[in-house]
Amino acid sequence: RSFITVTAAILALCYKHRMKHIQQVLTCPAENASSGTDEDRHLQQLTRTQEFRRHLLADVCAKYQPGIIQRRVSQQQVSRVYVEDRSRLLYCEVPKAGCSNWKRVLMVLGGSATSIRDIPHDAAHYSNHLRRLESYDHASIAERLRSYTKVLFIREPFERLVSAFRDKFESPNSYYHPVFGRPIISRYRTNVT
Template identity: 30%
Template sequence: YATSSYYSWLILNFGSYCYFSEKEMLLLLNFISVFAALKSTKQQRLRQALLRRNCAVGNQSLDNLNDSDLKNFIVDDKHGIIYCYIPKVACTNWKRTLIALNYSEPYPDPMSFKHNWVHQFERFQHLNDFPKRFDVYLFVLQAKLKHYTKFLFVRDPFVRLISAYRDKMLNYDQYFYEGYVRLILLLYEKQTNITYNHEVAKKQGLQPSFYEFIQYILDPQTEKKEPFEPHWRQMYRLCHPCFIEYDFIGHQESLQEDAQELLKILKLENAIKFPSSYENMTSVDSVMDWFQSVPLEYRRKLYRLYEKDFKLFGYRRPTELLDD
């Protein structure tokens, strides 16, 4: 079948050689738009069907969710939106966009809001902020979940882990140094007398290896103390896709196209522009490079730990990392 990108290329490259009347050009452009919409709608149906199929096992009910399970759900009553954010999956730019939408039109440029500022929890209303009297709370919760447009964006689970390592283990602040980096160095490098100050640590070149980070995640003791830090917690545990029926499931790998489609669904495509992403998308070869230092046994354990994310969101099993 011809694709919309092919027709776009045809127009751009053969416009000087082929004669299109204005009417024909409009019809062709309309076809491209409709084709892209149908293709995109089909993709959303496939993503949602995959979720339903993989969630079919077990008793899934909102009653199983507690207050802390709803921390990652941002509510925008003005536009009827619920966004479940997943760290390391474009959440900074989606938060910027949602903040901009809370201003009057014309909306400000989302990029005008600073990175650290948009991550302050109190900037948003969350799904667990509503009255806690159980009958009222459940009524409000169910009404919003039924009538609002609910969306999330996901990412290849191993690529997300690499991104979390680079951001929080190599480019750490005091919080991540004190809570995680220093602990990993003590546990797996057996270092002693390590500074408590992250700036001193950076000057000394202190940083855990990727393998040590994976060891920490796989260590049974890690989650005995507290749940995984959200930057490496499984995506399904943050957004509960088997309890909540999402209207839109975006992928980091097709971020700009998916973001544009979502804004169209929300009838906001002409009112605001989702920021361009400049993050270097990690290739299969690059993932292989990162995991070279991780023994096969640990890779397989790691896959089992994140297997539900792979299956629920349609990411292939990375055989090149897991098979002999």
């Protein structure tokens, strides 16, 4: 459920052994609507949801960012975008939406590792194996934005919030507790130790 917005292509990869059936359901929804299984109906609903989201995204982008393709993109605007040149892929990181695993996938695609299981959490986040789009010059940024496949994965906002809380505050953490935890507690409680 957390990744309900994953595209049909990614979903198809997850159900690789049933690719042929999924393709049939996605391409012929009218034929399968009345006699389909629960999975067929789920896939049809997912397809409709994805189509709605694509239209919504296009409408919002057109409304708030008209002509953005023609404008120069600043490095700050692409500071959370990672580049995998070998696969011609741009990944826009959304914290607490699977970004650790997607960074591992990029590292494997780029040849830095052979398996995502071999990459520790800190290596995915703090190593120099991944290049950010902001590190390129303006012409290279524009070319990659124009020609590379771009992906973004989201997660239900409250799930992200709970995940962040559990990850950063539930267990002892030498950075987040003193830097963020104490100020939050002192704002709502007097005589904090």
